Amino acid sequence: MATPPDAGSRPAVAQGSNATEHPLENGVQHQHTASNSEQAPAVKGKAKDANGTENKKKTAEGSKDGKPSGKELKEKSKAEKVARRAQQKQAQQGQPVVDLGPEKQGDKDARKQSLAGPDSNFPKTQHKRTGSTSTGGQKPMPFRPAQAHAPPIKEEPKKENKNVALFDHLYGNPRRSTVAGASRDVHPAVLALGLQIRNYVICGSSARCVATLLAFKRVIESYITPPQTSLPRHLTTHLSSQIDYLVSCRPLSISMGNAIRWLKVKISEVDISVEEFRAKADLCNAIDNFITEKIIVADQVITRRAVEKIKDGDLILTYAKSSIVQQVLVEAYRKGKQFKVIVVDSRPLFEGKNLARALAELGLDVQYSLTHGISHVMKDATKVFLGAHAMMSDGRLYSRVGTALVAMTAKEANVPVIVCCESVKYTERVALDSFVHNEIAPPEELIIHGEKSSPLSRWLEVPNLQLLNLMYDLTPAEYITMVIDESGYLPPSSVPFMQRLSTNT
Amino acid sequence: MPAATGVTAPSLTTFTRSVRSKGISVESSTDNLISLLKRRQIRGSQACAIATAYLLRRVVESVKVTDVGRLIERVQQVGQRLVSAQPRELAIGNIVRRVLGVIREEAEEDREGETSGYSDAGTDSRPHTPRNQDVRSPEHSTILSRSFTSSPLRHGEKDEQVEAPGQWGPQRPPLLTSHASYAVTNTAPTVTSMFSLLSQPISNFPSPTTSPGSQSPGIHQSLSSQTLSNITAAKDLKAEVVEGIQEILEELTQADDQIAGYALEHIHSNEVILTHTSSVTVQKFLLKAATKRKFTVIHAEAYPNNHEATHAAAVGNVRGDFDEDIGAEKFQKALTAAGVTVVLIPDSAVFALMSRINKVILGTHVVLANGGLVAAAGAKAIAKAAKVHATPVVVLSGVYKLSPVYPFDMDSLMENGDPSKVIGYDDGGFVDKVKIENPLFDYVPVELVNLYITNLGGHAPSYLHCIIDDHYRPEDIDLDKVDVY
16 A cells, blocks of 8 residues: 655654644655656657547548438538647647556555545544554554545646636645644544544534534543643643644534534633633533533434424435434334335435435335436425534525535425524524535545446546535525424524524523 | 347447348348337437438338338338337437328329329319318318419419418428419319328318328329329339438438537637536537637536446547447547536536536437427436526437427336446345335426527527427327328
């Protein structure tokens, strides 16, 4: 397996903060990839020529087949001329792309293998490994090592910018794939959490929120206030470095942001005169209470309310996987309601597959389809249950990409759309479109790995080709019939008021 | 199955090769095509249309034509078998209708020629038909009266002449002009006998006196009276019909390029265009526009039924091995190579991006008479999202995909695909417990479409029925109902 060459060979370099360390490391990798790619272009030209003539021959054959009329022939030759001209033009401009040299092939394969199946055995090994490496923070994580190669290729100045122009502001730094270069202050639990979140081992707004709070609880437990500072002052900055690390793995979810904001307020409220261990215990208690109140009990309340809305004979449609919707469906089934479920799913995460599997194993009647069949499955549905990543304060739903399509189709088919959302996911933010605020996942996730290599595996070499792997989209409030949160049933227009209430108390 | 398919997997190319070789009988070619259609080894509107046209050409060539009725009957028989073999490929029925239309038209032209030469025979042979007509429909009597009055000597009555074509639909004008040219030389009864031909469309109405067969006895009579001249006429007719089919075939192969010819009228520079699945028609259209304009294409991948072809098209279709039906002429230069920025997205991201998209350009499987269309699954949601964002939806379709069928029973046009494309069978536990749905097509209602571009130009969806009237004879529209006598 290809490991980042720079990381291992470097001994314990004096550890700066994140900010200084990153560019340095990237720079080294740039050089590597550059030297690799520069050897290829000569070969490429020839190959391209050969391809071109072959294609032309093919078209000629094709026309013979159909006994072409004079007009057809003329058109054909014209088309060929245009094609030839375009080819010449391209040759003059010089190909911006560089083919993969033979020596790089190995790298690519390695990347493919490593990408193929890290998820299944990941969480178990994860904990062990972080335990051993976290203190130093220098050894590279053994997972998805080739990922470390991929992002720098994108950023190479000579190379074409593969970012989708409309979303350029969202790209930022590529997601961190190793703990190498993490700040010394970052707690091992947080180190592990960051990678788990990054690899979708911990996925979903609530789950990420809970996991973050639990990790921060451990941070606080092992925290010792340095001399000449006070806990409320220093702990906040200490947490900030943890948060920076988490952000570098994957942008924070709205719920995480809300929870962290709440925690920071709690820390700043700590009385300096209180003994440190007491203050820490209080904070840990507060975190536990927060999780219980805002997530666990909230989920129970929402579940109870939502189950009331499921009637015998219903055909419930849901999209992707939401933990709260899963709880609702399971609870309704336990209560003996007779209903069926349609799970609609999408590429590339296929989260719905897990939901469908879990429900089917319980014994529910489950139907599974992908986004393309949405118009068909909606015909029979009687209710749509959706989870939320966040609710905007203008009543829009911010959720897994594709949710808007489902809600729109439901609206068209006059099927009520019910959103289950804990109030911790409310945000005061407003948004008009899915462009300004969103998250871009690594485009490599779109490449399909099967026995046959996907044509997309060489997308980086194709000029002008971009892959867009958007994480979320925004569902207009008019597609949502009802929101269920812990305070009751509300129309989406009431979300801002509830949001105000929940932040004020 | 004849052994003609050889080593290569049977496909459109092997079929067209086999259907042209004289060694294989028409019957076995028909059976061959039927089995190919049933096994979906020929699929897609264009492939089906081409195969049908080749087969029908062979059928027409092989029939020993003594009269037109027999020929029509033969083509109808073959056509019905093909249509029932794969009723969802409406293009097959379309081509059968077109061929029938060609035969009828040639026959009518022939008869006009005949009647001008042997006018007395014409008048003798059908004394009763015009009378029937007069009783039957007021429309006809007006036309008849018009036909009597519209000799070149009476140009004053312009209003009637203007009104008549509208009443009859666009397929009238050529016949009326030909009539006008003969009207001077012929007597009035000849004119009415010609209009007895025009009365044939009405024969679909339930009326005991006018079964669809009423045409052929009339022809028989005229044939028996002039056997000699008719044999040569029949030969001419056959040649002309074959030529007509040849023209249809040419149209089929050129349709995509003709549609692409309109590209520059519809795409402006710096535009952001969304398309879905890999349609050759759309690819050619965009490529043509790319020769002059710079724009961005957002390509929804149509997972799981067509994503491989879509990916291949985006990367640059080096091999067509994803779909054997793609003939050699369909090897495409990738859009990216033409300088167009292509952004590949999963289908789910369509709504999120729609607000920045200027146009949605869709390919289609079939277009129905009301202007609705059957396209790859997912198209409906895309079109609806476009409608919600007031983004125009443009559908590219060859005229051969225009079907005179109305979508009364949509489910009969839908098809479910291989569920293993959604979940592989290797995931056995999952497949056992969960019902998996993989629809192949979506019906997109007409109100979601803003514009159709066919090889004849751009049309409003409401105008499509006029094109259908132009291309199909009313008596051929219901292929199933035609009595085989």
